[in-house]
Amino acid sequence: MPVCARCQSDSIAWVEASDDPEIYSYTIIHQANHEALADVTPYNAAIVIFPATQSVRLVSNIIDCAPDDLAIGMQLSLVWEEVRPDFIVPRFRPSRDART
């Protein structure tokens, strides 16, 4: 049963996150520890925060971005990527109206 860590209430609901994703931290992974990743290595993984939506973090990948261009604070846009028909993941790309 999920509860609120501040007041222990179990009255929870979905709320829409703010549309302000940005990179909080990132790493570029050079060693593939799984065969499924061999073809995409090196690849990045990032922690994405939504500053106007407190306490929410997502781990994701930044697509359409060269490794050298990755930067903490980079503004992002959400992209739903279909890995398989039954497997859709949220990824991010640099925001077009780059607010950095």
Place this chain on the structure above:
Amino acid sequence: MKADTPMIVGIGQSEYTKWNDPAHDSELGLACTAIMAAAADAGIDVTHIDGITSFGEDANEPPLIQAALGIEELRMSAMLWSGGGGGSCGAVDLAAMAVKSGQAHYVVAMRSLAQGHAGRFGQYDPNWRHASFIHPFGLFAAPQLLALAVRRHMHEYGTTAEQMGAFAIACRTHAQRNPAAIMRSRPMDMASYLASRMIADPFRLFDCCLETNGACAVIVTSWERARDLPGVAVPILSSVHGSSDGWSSGPLGSFNMPLESFASVGAAQLSEALYGKAGLSPSDIDVAQIYDNFTGVAMMAMEDFGLCERGGSGPFCASGAIAWPNGEIPVNTHGGNLSEAYAHGLNHVVEGVRQMRGTSTCQVENAALCLVTGGPGPAPTSALILGRA
């Protein structure tokens, strides 16, 4: 020293070999070797050990060890939760509690690892606690996860690769004097550190700990019983384990720790408790054994435990402050997990005892207080302050 101070009376370790060395013993065999060595060091009959503690999901259960060593009566056994090295000092803390309460008389804290038999760390594991949230994005090994915290530290405080290199080089240099160290005879300078291949940026190969087969054991008893033993007893002046508010499994998957302490190891509360229990402050510490899964993470731990200021570990390491013999607080005088062996940090406790006995291969002159910290990242983490024998 108070008469109820728990004492470390015996230390032992197996030979250390690389994780894929085909000749290595089983985990249980390594554990027994280390425990027998610790009992011999303490001057007690190994069959008189009556308590066993461990951490890191050690697979060598106390009943197996009891049967293997002929332990007459097991009065206490306990495992500190958390999958990583967070519990290294915590296993000693549990042993100290058992001895203080009278539950058992001679408690051994042990850890044995043979990744060639039991499975290598850092591989894809669908049962990892936050798997659904991180695995689809290719994030699952410890260096990848902890790189995210250290990258943030670099951003906030300007920590550099060369400063992390200074930490790695200090450990490697100390290991050159340690006959048991896996990286003995392999000195390292800044050029070869920087040339090591990138694993998970900002971590290069030589920012990462070793992968080792080996075991360590530490025997704890009461102050009164220690007086009757022939060996040199080292007092545990303070021992703690725990997890800070909101920290949880933090950088090993949830990433939900408070942003204000994100670029830390979340041990600020634990550090306060550690020093408070002993009536000491960080400036009293003479030598420190800091759990080094990765350079930058160990450096954040140095900040949490007050060896340098918040954000200041980079310049502190680069200044030579952690290098034996002239540094102000030599760190990892055995070589650490980076260059001695990956005995999951129990080797740091063993080295702390050596320092307090005056028998380290990088002995800090007149050292009277040694800080030892457990693995940062997985919660609970843990720490000890040892006093001079």
